[in-house]
Amino acid sequence: MxxxxxxxxxxxxxxxxxxxxxxxxxxxxxxxxxxxxxxxxxxxDKKVVRDQTTITLNVNGGDHKVIVEPRTTLLEAIRYQLKLTGAKPVSPDGVAGAATVLVDGKAMNADTLLALECAGKKVRTVESLGGEKPDAVPAAFVHNDAQQCGFCTPGFVVAVRAFLNAHPQATEAEIRHGLNGNICRCGTYANVIQAAMEVVKGGSK
Ligand code: FES
Known part of the structure; x- marks a missing residue:
């Protein structure tokens, strides 16, 4: 005591x-x-968080209070508290890219980020690209049959969106290189690239 x-x-x-x-x-x-x-x-100065604390995460345009520990990852906070289950817990080290989300516009692995680090940043998950009028990227995935089991798909969709935001006129070779942080065990790479190229060419709007 x-x-x-x-x-x-x-x-x-x-x-x-x-x-x-x-x-x-x-x-x-x-x-x-x-x-x-x-x-x-x-x-x-009591600036170090030792136990549970409540923080505000800005996710998909809205502020949400979450209770986190210093070790809580962004993925855990968005999946288990905000119930946004698009990003998948496939690889705790982020190597599969299945938990890719946008943080301040950059593609990042939610499973290797601490939730505490993301307070004050703008987080976007794959759910923000869906809805009644989906973004061109998920629409192109559907057109091009770019998924099988679907485990990698949300991560790929976000990664493609982030890459094309930065490189709207990307070539196929550049897209292949830009997506090399995402893995698909079902081998849908060719269709994913095809979907991304469709968006570059102005399709699936
Ligand atoms: S569709 Fe199954 S892992 Fe990519």
Whole structure:
């Protein structure tokens, strides 16, 4: 309990006070690395999140409150709290690209991002590209039969959207290169490229 009080600074005597007041601590301070000192400073200032906390995520144009721990990934927050299940938990290291979402317009893996990092950023999931009038990319996927089991498809759709936003006149070779962070075990690559090329040519509007 006392240790906890010291951690929380409730006792009025915190780690920084100790470091300041002790001659021995002066030596310790000299030996501490810059990141260690920065961490101690942040902890004392209560800027470090140790337990659950509520943050606001801006997802698909709306603000949503989610309860997260420091380890909670963006994928966990959007799937299990916001019930947006398009992005798939296929690879915790993000290697499959199935959890691709847009963060401030850039394609990123939601399974390798912490939810805390995304507070204050604009997140868009594949759900934002659907609806009654779907975006040209998912429409082109349908036209070109660019999915089989569908596990990789949401990630591919978002990745294609992000790539074509940045390169609207991309060549086939550029699209192939731009999508190399996404994997399809069913082997739908040819159809995915075909769908992307259809969008480049102005199709599926
Ligand atoms: S459609 Fe099955 S993994 Fe791509």
């Amino acid at each position: 006392k240790d906890q009080e010291h951690q929380n600074g409730k006792s009025g005597f915190n780690r920084r006070d100790f470091l300041r007041g002790s001659g021995a601590a002066a030596a310790a301070t000299a030996l501490a690395t810059a990141p260690q000192l920065a961490f101690a400073q942040a902890a004392d």
